[in-house]
Amino acid sequence: MASSSSMLSREQFLCPICLDVFTRPVSTPCGHNFCMACLTSYWDNAPECQCPICKETFRRRPDLKVNTFISELVSQLTALDLTDRHIWSADLEQVNSGLAVMCDVCADTQKEAVKSCLECLTSYCDVHLEPHHRASGLKRHTLLEPMSSLEDKVCKEHDKFLVLFCRDDSVLLCEACATSRHLRHDIVPMQRAYEEMKDVLGYDEDKVELMIEERRQKVEIMKQSMKQSKAEAKEVMENGAQDLTALVVEIQKSQAALVRAIEQKQRTAEEHADGFISDMEGEVKELQVTGAKMRELKQTKDQFRFLQSYKNASLLPQTADLSAYNFNTHLEMQHIHRSVEKSLSHLRVLLHKMNTDIKQFSDNPSNTSMLRYMQQFEVNVVLDPETAHPLLILSDDGKQVRYGMGSGLWGKPILNPKMFTEHLAVLGRRGFMSRKFYFEVYMGQKTEWCLGVAQASVQRRRGICRSPGCGLWAIWFLEDKFETFISPDVTVYVGKVKRVGVFVDYDGGQISFYDVQTATLIWSFTECVFTEELYPYFNPCDNEYGANLDPMIIVPVSPVQ
CATH class of the missing domain: 2.60.120.920 (SPRY domain)
Structure with a gap:
C-alpha cells in the first residue's frame, strides 16, 4: 500500500513563486517549473521576459503549455497527501464523533469499515479488505482511514480527484478539468481556496456580528425613544388639554364681558335717549304755545297794540343745544362688532393652523414630522x-x-x-x-x-x-x-x-x-x-x-x- 511518506516529496512540487503545490505546472526553456498563473503574472509585470530562478532572458515570450507529466505527479501527490492535510476533515470529524463508516460490500449484516480505498472508491470491513493485502494489483491501491461518500470527491467525467478550485466559476475541479475547460481561469489548490474562503467567511462573520450589534443598539435606541415618546405624549396631552381648557375659559370670560359691556352700553344709551326724548317733547310743547301766540299776534290789525305786544312775544323759550347730543350709538355697536369679528377671525386662523398641524401629525408618517422639525x-x-x-x-x-x-x-x-x-x-x-x-x-x-x-x-x-x-x-x-x-x-x-x-x-x-x-x-x-x-x-x-x-x-x- 502506498503512503504519503513514500516515493514523492511535497517539497519537490512547490512553485518557487507562490511556494504552494503546483497548479497547472509549466516549464520554461531553461528547465524550471512554475504555476502557469504565477509565471504569467510575473512576466506581465516584469520589464523583460526572464526566468525568475536563473534570470535567463528570452527574446520571445515562450508559449506556455501545461506539463502533463508534472501535473499527473502533482495529482498523485495530492491524492497521497489527502489525509495528512485533512482535506476530508468533515469525514474525520465524523469518525472522531463516533459515527462509524460501514462496509460497502457486506450484504446481510453490515460491519464497520476499517479502510477506504481511493482507487475503488469503496469502504471495506476487515474481511472484504483482505484481497487488497493479497492481490498484487490491489496492493498498489491507496488505503485511508474510513471515509463516507468517496464518489462525491471524484470528478465524474475524468475519474480524478477534485483537488483544485476555480475562483471564476466557484467550482471544484480535477487536473483534467482545469487543463481543458478552465485553462485561462484563476485556479488554486483546494486547500488554499479552503483557507482563503475560511478567512473571507471569518470576515463576513465579523461583519454579521457588527451588523447584529448595530441593530441591537438601534433596538435599544428605539426602546429609549419610545419610552421618551410615551412620556412626552402624556405630557403634551395633559398640557394641551389644560391649555385648551384655559383658552375655552378665557373665551367664555370674554364672551361674558362682551355681553355685559353691550348690555351696559345699551342701557346707558336707552336712558340717555329717554331723557332726550322727554326733554324734546317738553320743548316741543313750549314751542307750540309760542307758535300759537305768534300766529295770534300776527293777525292783530292795531299797529299800536302789535308793536307793544311784539316785544314780549319775540322772546323764544329756553331750549337745549341739539349739536351737543350724540346720535351715533349704533356706530359704536358696529365698531365693537367689527373688532370682535376681527379678533375671532385671527383666532379661527390660529385654530385652523393648530387643527391642520394635528391632522398632519396624525395622518403623516413620523419621519415627515421629524424632517419638518x-x-x-x-x-x-x-x-x-x-x-x-x-x-x-x-x-x-x-x-x-x-x-x-x-x-x-x-x-x-x-x-x-x-x-x-x-x-x-x-x-x-x-x-x-x-x-x-x-x-x-x-x-x-x-x-x-x-x-x-x-x-x-x-x-x-x-x-x-x-x-x-x-x-x-x-x-x-x-x-x-x-x-x-x-x-x-x-x-x-x-x-x-x-x-x-x-x-x-x-x-x-x-x-x-x-x-x-x-x-x-x-x-x-x-x-x-x-x-x-x-x-x-x-x-x-x-x-x-x-x-x-x-x-x-x-x-x-x-x-x-
Missing part, C-alpha cells in the same frame, strides 16, 4: 475654496461643486494646509459647535457622491481611514445603494436619492440624513461624541461608476407637506 434649523452653507481638492470646480457663489480639471495646481507646490490632496473633497466655510443645524443638497443624476460633516482636524494630506474615530461622519452613494464612510461594503440603504437633507444635533451626538422628497430616513449616526467644530463635507467623486460630472448643489430648504 429639523428643517427649522436651516443654515446658510457656502463652500470654502481654500479647502477644495485641485481637481474640483466650485461655482462663484460657493453653492455648487463638481469634478473636473479644477485650477490645474498639480504642476505647482501645494502650500495651502487647508486643501484636500487625497480625497476629492471640499468643506463649508463655517463651522458649527454646540447647536443644531440643517442643510439640503441636490444630487440630480449623479452616480457616486459622499456627503456629511467633518471635524476641523480631519486628515487632508493623506487618505482618511475608513473606521470610527476618523473625524468624518458621512454617507457614500454608489450607483444604487448607500454605505457609511466608516463601514465599507455594508449597505445601509438601497435606492437613488436626488435631494438629501443633513441634520446635526451637536449636543445630542446625532447626525441624520434624509431623502427630502419622500421624507425617508437614510441613516443616522447616534451617540457620537464631538469635541471640535463640525464643517459640512462634500465629495462629488470621479467617473468610476459612469458619467458623474453633475454638480452637488446646496439648495434652500424645501418644506415637506
